[in-house]
Amino acid sequence: MRFDNKAALITGGASGFGRRIAELFAREGARVAIADINEPAAREAAAAISNTAIAMRCDVSQRADVDAAVQATQDAFGGIDILINNAGMSHKRRPMLEVEEDEFDRLMAVNVKSIFLFTHAVVPLMRKKKSGVIINIGSTAGIRPRPGLTWYNASKGAVNLLSKSMAAELAPDGIRVCAVAPVMADTPLLPTFMGGDSPELRAQFKATVPLGRFATVDDVANATLFLASEEASFLTGNVLEVDGGRCV
Numbered sequence: 001m002r003f004d005n006k007a008a009l010i011t012g013g014a015s016g017f018g019r020r021i022a023e024l025f026a027r028e029g030a031r032v033a034i035a036d037i038n039e040p041a042a043r044e045a046a047a048a049i050s051n052t053a054i055a056m057r058c059d060v061s062q063r064a065d066v067d068a069a070v071q072a073t074q075d076a077f078g079g080i081d082i083l084i085n086n087a088g089m090s091h092k093r094r095p096m097l098e099v100e101e102d103e104f105d106r107l108m109a110v111n112v113k114s115i116f117l118f119t120h121a122v123v124p125l126m127r128k129k130k131s132g133v134i135i136n137i138g139s140t141a142g143i144r145p146r147p148g149l150t151w152y153n154a155s156k157g158a159v160n161l162l163s164k165s166m167a168a169e170l171a172p173d174g175i176r177v178c179a180v181a182p183v184m185a186d187t188p189l190l191p192t193f194m195g196g197d198s199p200e201l202r203a204q205f206k207a208t209v210p211l212g213r214f215a216t217v218d219d220v221a222n223a224t225l226f227l228a229s230e231e232a233s234f235l236t237g238n239v240l241e242v243d244g245g246r247c248v
Helices: 016-027 039-049 063-077 101-129 150-173 190-194 199-206 217-228
Strands: 007-011 031-036 054-057 082-085 132-137 175-182 239-242
Touching: 007 016, 007 063, 007 101, 016 031, 016 039, 016 082, 016 217, 031 039, 031 063, 039 054, 054 063, 063 101, 082 101, 082 217, 101 132, 101 150, 101 175, 132 150, 132 217, 150 175, 150 239, 175 217, 190 199, 217 239
Parallel strands: 007 031, 007 082, 031 054, 082 132, 132 175, 175 239
Antiparallel strands: none
């Protein structure tokens, strides 16, 4: 199995992309820690995934929560080999001037500051071992932005770019960093991205994807699994578009 004797910490792992990533990693032998602001859902996910999986409440924008999640993972598994920065949010699709300052601040804290905090907490541990993998979940929104999601687009553009910069800086330490950039997926956030939900809106957005569908949680989890595995050992700094051709 790909991740025998590996420990993986996955943020936002209670649902959506994160839960499926946790399931696939556990299937491949990883000991999985699920960090999510919804603690009951995180514990339910961990119990369903594996008898070795653990879960903890974590607001990824708060240093104390991040440090506690990292410490709990270390205590349970003896270290962290893989970090998946998956937790994220969006503002509802609408004109940029209608997004309030507190909503912008929360968006940037969850989507960008969280990676800053987890990097500070986890990279020193990986440096000691001269190995580790960090996968950040970015978005095609940071590559081909669409109107109505300007501030979300900016946050994911930051995730995509910081993944490249982290990769360049951490390569001498034996730490690989990549990003996965999904197109819109049929997850609970879909109505937020579309500004509503209807067959007409779904058809409109699917029409922008050459392969004619939204991404699935399996599409994103499989890409993440590959990038975190030894099969991708010579890949770092890559932003893998999981987008059905949207960014072509």
